[in-house]
Amino acid sequence: MLVDTISLELFRNTAQWKANGLIFLHEGFFMMRDFRFHQRDFLQPQQPYRLSEGRVVWVKSGTATYAINLIEYHFRAGDLIVFYSDSLIEKRGHSDDFTFDAFAFERRFGMNMPSLNPSVDAEGKRLSFARVHLTKHAQSIVGQYVSLLWKVVHEEPFNNENVQMLIHSLLLYHRQQHLGKEEFLTAKNRREELIHRFLALISLHAATERRIPFYADKLCVEPHYLSTLVKESTGQTVMQWINQTAIKEVKVWLAYSDESITEIAYRLAFPDSSALTKFFRRETGVTPSQYREQAKG
Numbered sequence: 001m002l003v004d005t006i007s008l009e010l011f012r013n014t015a016q017w018k019a020n021g022l023i024f025l026h027e028g029f030f031m032m033r034d035f036r037f038h039q040r041d042f043l044q045p046q047q048p049y050r051l052s053e054g055r056v057v058w059v060k061s062g063t064a065t066y067a068i069n070l071i072e073y074h075f076r077a078g079d080l081i082v083f084y085s086d087s088l089i090e091k092r093g094h095s096d097d098f099t100f101d102a103f104a105f106e107r108r109f110g111m112n113m114p115s116l117n118p119s120v121d122a123e124g125k126r127l128s129f130a131r132v133h134l135t136k137h138a139q140s141i142v143g144q145y146v147s148l149l150w151k152v153v154h155e156e157p158f159n160n161e162n163v164q165m166l167i168h169s170l171l172l173y174h175r176q177q178h179l180g181k182e183e184f185l186t187a188k189n190r191r192e193e194l195i196h197r198f199l200a201l202i203s204l205h206a207a208t209e210r211r212i213p214f215y216a217d218k219l220c221v222e223p224h225y226l227s228t229l230v231k232e233s234t235g236q237t238v239m240q241w242i243n244q245t246a247i248k249e250v251k252v253w254l255a256y257s258d259e260s261i262t263e264i265a266y267r268l269a270f271p272d273s274s275a276l277t278k279f280f281r282r283e284t285g286v287t288p289s290q291y292r293e294q295a296k297g
Helices: 005-012 014-020 136-153 160-178 190-205 212-219 223-234 238-256 261-267 273-284 288-296
Strands: 022-026 029-036 049-051 055-061 063-068 071-076 079-083 087-094 099-105 129-133
Touching: 005 014, 005 022, 014 022, 022 136, 029 136, 049 238, 055 071, 055 160, 071 079, 071 129, 079 160, 087 238, 129 160, 136 160, 190 212, 190 223, 190 238, 212 223, 212 238, 223 238, 238 261, 238 273, 238 288, 261 273, 261 288, 273 288
Parallel strands: none
Antiparallel strands: 022 029, 029 099, 049 087, 055 079, 055 099, 063 071, 063 087, 079 129
């Protein structure tokens, strides 16, 4: 299984990470305040990460750029973001003054909020995240929510129910704020919409589905039309997108799991470990074993 490397890092190296901001950890739940990238870094560039649980992030200063399910987004101070689970995330960069508050919890925390699960918009398209840029007034309210949550999590004994109720209330406030001004995976026309849907589909399925007809069928278009559209719109072929995304998924399992190369090959629908090794070396120039050693080094 995949290991949540962020939680693992925080629990294993708590003292070192506290140089970056305030941290609270409790049995599958973590919260960060006034956090900044300083001595160490989360999500190294070029290393994709599969988000297994939902996360809530409030950007307090600076800017950051991340690719979420293959599409690049820019975040700035004042953004309140709910990241949905099962999203493929890649860090592209951030400003020196980028700071944020955030919290997340694993399923064992006992909370399964619909607002933090994969969602769809009114047209049935899968969403990667929900973001709203807060007004000064709304930022003040969110700041009070976060301050109260920070105080409540430190009460002894830890009260799951109180923490969950506060989180639920904050998520409802977030939903109220973004009504009518959502920043989801929207498209300006049918061609752009198809490209967005294609990228969302391969971010979910490229690990095990690497055939063009599969995606054409999901999008209700002919394979030739999909190939032409993707090449004209992105400059890359469908197979280039599929292979690149499949490589990202392999990298996730190599970096964040202890499964053997054979087990990963089976999980990701390769005939055997030799086929996976050949594919990975062709696309990256190194073997899976070499990459794993570098990633975990």
